[in-house]
Amino acid sequence: MTTATLHTTTVLPVMESFYTIQGEGFHQGKAAYFIRLGGCDVGCVWCDVKESWDADKHPKRPIDEIVAEAAAHPGRIAVITGGEPLMHDLQALTSALQAEGFRTHMETSGSSPLSGQWDWITLSPKKFKAPLPEICAVAHELKIVIYNKSDFAWAEQYAALAGPNCKLYLQPEWSKANQMTPLIIDYVKANPQWQISLQIHKYLNVP
Ligand SMILES: C[S@@+](CC[C@H](N)C(=O)[O-])C[C@H]1O[C@@H](n2cnc3c(N)ncnc32)[C@H](O)[C@@H]1O
Numbered sequence: 001m002t003t004a005t006l007h008t009t010t011v012l013p014v015m016e017s018f019y020t021i022q023g024e025g026f027h028q029g030k031a032a033y034f035i036r037l038g039g040c041d042v043g044c045v046w047c048d049v050k051e052s053w054d055a056d057k058h059p060k061r062p063i064d065e066i067v068a069e070a071a072a073h074p075g076r077i078a079v080i081t082g083g084e085p086l087m088h089d090l091q092a093l094t095s096a097l098q099a100e101g102f103r104t105h106m107e108t109s110g111s112s113p114l115s116g117q118w119d120w121i122t123l124s125p126k127k128f129k130a131p132l133p134e135i136c137a138v139a140h141e142l143k144i145v146i147y148n149k150s151d152f153a154w155a156e157q158y159a160a161l162a163g164p165n166c167k168l169y170l171q172p173e174w175s176k177a178n179q180m181t182p183l184i185i186d187y188v189k190a191n192p193q194w195q196i197s198l199q200i201h202k203y204l205n206v207p
């Protein structure tokens with residue numbers, strides 16, 4: 001008789017979780033429960049959540065507890081973010097969320113292998129650690145952070161790798177928004193396959 005070993009993830013490092021308004025991209029403006037997992041090996045110089053990078057600084061929490069807290073709110077979109085969520089195996093978390101009736105959305109740089117069952121994948125590729133090609137092909141939206149002028153040409157390289165129905169967003173890097181937003185406006189007017197994504201939660205003063 002053989003004994004099968006099940007490698008099911010039962011705990012994940014959670015930096016924070018909160019019920020708010022999705023501030024970015026296609027689902028901007030919708031109520032959503034955010035689960036921010038600890039751990040990131042990408043190291044973007046302008047990252048707005050550097051406290052997330054060290055997974056060991058965040059408590060490992062049972063998936064059933066994470067999902068029960070999410071389910072206490074009426075919204076049924078769960079956004080898994082981080083940190084870089086794909087540093088973890090997300091199959092158990094996403095199947096538990098879907099069993100509670102959630103649509104599962106993810107914010108990812110795509111730089112670690114894909115896991116989990118997703119209703120929406122937001123891919124935000126980074127120069128600091130490139131995304132894997134298989135994630136570019138399945139992303140529902142591509143969200144490029146614009147930090148300087150050269151990022152527009154770089155954005156087009158990833159648009160060429162995306163599927164035909166992938167939504168295309170340009171988002172100003174927060175500290176450079178005053179300089180980059182006018183350039184993004186001009187670029188979208190000239191290239192209307194792109195749309196602008198502002199981080200509206202930062203203007204609304206919600207998490
Ligand atoms: C903090 S990241 C976490 C998820 C994943 N590691 C990623 O980068 O996609 C969430 C989103 O915020 C964006 N972001 C991070 N720092 C930003 C900044 N300073 N200005 C604008 N967008 C930023 C990322 O590109 C990503 O789309």
Ligand SMILES: Nc1nc2[nH]cc(C(=O)O)c2c(=O)[nH]1
Pocket residue numbers: 020021022023024034081082107201206207
């Ligand atoms: N309100 C709100 N919307 C968001 N969309 C993506 C976020 C993220 O940090 O992944 C984020 C976030 O941190 N807050």
Ligand code: SF4
Pocket residue numbers: 040041042043044047048049050052082083084109126
């Ligand atoms: S990949 Fe995401 S979490 Fe990691 S450093 Fe870049 S923006 Fe921050």
Ligand SMILES: [Mg+2]
Pocket residue numbers: 048049
């Ligand atoms: Mg954020």
